[in-house]
Amino acid sequence: MISVIATQAAKFRTFGWVQDPSNLRSLCDVVAVFDEDSEKHRELVLSSIPRLVSEEDGRSRLLEALSTRPVRIRYPDLVGTAFTPRSASRCNGILQAAVRGQGRDFIGDWPADNFLRWAHAFGFVRYHYEDDSFEITPAGLELTKARQDGSALCERERELLTEAALAYPPAVRILDLLARDGAHLTKFEIGQKLGFVGENGFTSLPQPVLIRSLAGTESPKEKNKMKTDWDGSSDKYARMIASWLTKLGLVEQVPKQVTVTAGGRTYTETIGQAYLITARGITMRNRALGKSRHRRIAKNVCFEMLATKGADREYLRARRAFLLKFLSESRSGLTIPELAEKLAEKGLSENAETVRDDLAGLCGIGLAVSEKNGRYLLTDKIADFVIPLPASLQKSSLSGMKDQIRARLTALPHEYLSLIDLAYDSEQNRLFEMKIIELFTEECGFSGRHLGGSNKPDGVISAADLSYGVIVDTKAYSKGYGLPLSQADEMERYVRENLTRDSRINPNEWWLAFDGAVPRFAFLFVSGHFTGTYGQRIERIIRSTGVPGAALAISKLLLYADELKSGRISQQDFYRLVFPS
Incomplete structure (x- = not known):
């Protein structure tokens, strides 16, 4: 049953998705914190907290929290707080003391938070x-009671952890993707199909663009860094969940050679973080899906996993949670208009394409939503969860812009709507750069390279006919981009370097990324929107170099890309529209 409770809270914590921890024994220890009869609980009370936490950092408060019966502990006492710099961190949270860190006897607040998320995601x-408190569930209690002597997991613990993974929708999603025709997928290929595509909280680095960037990088050290550290949020989730499944014997990590033309x-x-499903993984996937003699395993879903970022993430979570509730209460399925009408009754007005994308996103997080004759049916069994409804819900201007663009797209995949979020997020500028190049090369028929x-x-980028x-040049700024004089000068320098092509001026010879036969050039700025006197500075570059240039807002570029993808305009039309003489 999916129930709704009214709350005065404006924001909620981030649950349902985990990026960092992978140690299964440490996960078991975190769960054991909530079992008053466990050895880990006794160790915390008698040794770890008194030894690691000073009185000024809350020793007495944490011991008092551990003494509650039944054990029910608030989030701040579990996770603690951060210190700056991190090297000066002190232990001030129960879960910090429950897990040994690297080079010290405790972990920080961020890994403590992630271990708590993991325990919650696994039910x-x-x-x-x-x-704002947590307590152990019957499944958690069964896990702690299965503990035997030694640090290695016993067979029963592994069974219970596997059952928990099969009840976690994103894990089932990954198993399902890998089970299709014996797929061998990299973290990027999995990440591209994991979560709600088209928004900032579920981004994936474009693998074809990455491969071309790697090919143009000579340093082995830099290449390895790019392969391991360059990824979007969904790629990180894919890597972490796949590591859990690998440790449970459901998946194996096998490097994959990727070729792009x-x-x-x-x-x-070669991408090292690539995965294959094992025979045991196929068996467990079939069990999760209720195939053969097995009953379908109920999935653990929480309100917070339905959106992770954005100023209006509570709005997005509520919209998707209500869709899930409507589907769970319908035996015959519902049409898109019927779902939109039900949302409107809750004060959430949405167009058909937005509803359709949300349904695809529910499948993307690992839930089984099928469609037949225009009716959508939830075929999964969902464990009970709560929709904590805030006093007010409001859609952000960025979501509104995405809805307007979404309704106008006829050919372009909706995953590129995430570019609207990225255009205003300066912390993800590299991903914005790479997704823009991917848009041109993978969807619009241009050749090109991310530099x-x-x-x-x-x-x-170069036109197909050269x-x-x-x-x-892409610019991600939260309040729009005004093209400062220094960055206008930088673009002018690039334009001149391309005209002269003199390695004595710039030894990296970036212009070789163009095909040598290209006869004419232009320059282009892409951002969320432009402000101030940017037009005058673009005109100055044009007059100074004789090379045409322009600035495109991301919304306009997406509409042009849709026109190119559909064939309604050609690449020559694009040039005339963007760089008029």
Whole structure:
């Protein structure tokens, strides 16, 4: 049953998705904190907290929290707080003391938070909205009672952890993707199909663009860093969940050789974080889906896993939670208009394409939503969960912009709507750069490369017939982009370097990313929107170099991309529209 409770809270914590921890024994220890009869609980009370936590950091308060019966502990006491710098951190949370860190006897607040999220996602602890506290569930208690001597997991613990993974929708989603025709998928290929595509909280690095960037990088150290550290949020989730499944024997990590062909060139690189499903994984997936003699396993879903970022994430969570509630209460299924009408009754007015994307997103997080004759049916069994309804829900201007663009797209995949979020998020500028190049090369038929780094533009693209090339610079700013004089000068320098092509001026020779036969060039800025005197500065570059240029807001670029993808305009039309003479 999905129930609704009214709350005065404006924001809620982030649950349902985990990026960092992978140690299964430490997860079991975290769950055991909530079992008053466990050895870990006794160790915390008698040794760890007195030894690791000073009185000024809350020793007495934490011991008092552990003494409650039944054990029910508030989030701040569990996770603690951060210190700056982190090297000066002191232990001030129960879960910090429950897990040994690297080089010290405790972990910080961030890994403590992630271990708590993991225990919650696996259904071992329950969250109480009314007082921001957690307590153990029957499944968690069964896990702690299975503990035997030694640090290795016993067979029963592994069974219970596997059952918990099969009740966690994103884990089932990954098993399902890997089970399709014996797929061998990298973290990027999994991440691209994990979660609610088209928004900032579920981003994936474009693998074809990455492969071309790797091919243009000579340093082995830099290549390895790019392969391991460059990823979107969904790629991180995919990597972490796959590591759990690997430790449970459901998946194995096998490097994959990836080949990309673009502009008549072939690029091949090996991605180490790639995965195959095992025979045991196939058996467990079938069990999770209720195939053969097995009953379908009830999925653990929480309100917070339905959106992770954005100023209006509570609105997005509520909208998707209500859709899930409507579907769970319907035996014959519901049409898109019927779902939109039900949302409107809750004060959530949405167009058909937004509802359709949300239904696809529910499948993307690992829930089984099927469609037949225009009716959508939830075929999964959902464990009870709560929709904590805030006093007011309001859609952000960015979500409103995405809804307007979404309704106008006819050919472009909706995953590119995430570019609207990224255009205003300066912390993800590299991902914005790479997704823009992917948009041009994978959807619009251009050839091109992501460059980035010092003394290089963000990327270059060339028309398929090599009639023109474009120097592309992307700018992600939360309040729009005004093209400061220094960055206008930087673009002018790139334009001149491309005209002269003198390695004595710039030894990195970034212009070689263009095909040598391209006869004419232009420059392009892409951002969320533009402010101030940017037009005058673009005009100055044009007059100074004789090379045409322009600035495109991301919403306009997405609409142009849809026109190109559908064939309604050509690449020559695009040039004339964007760079009028």
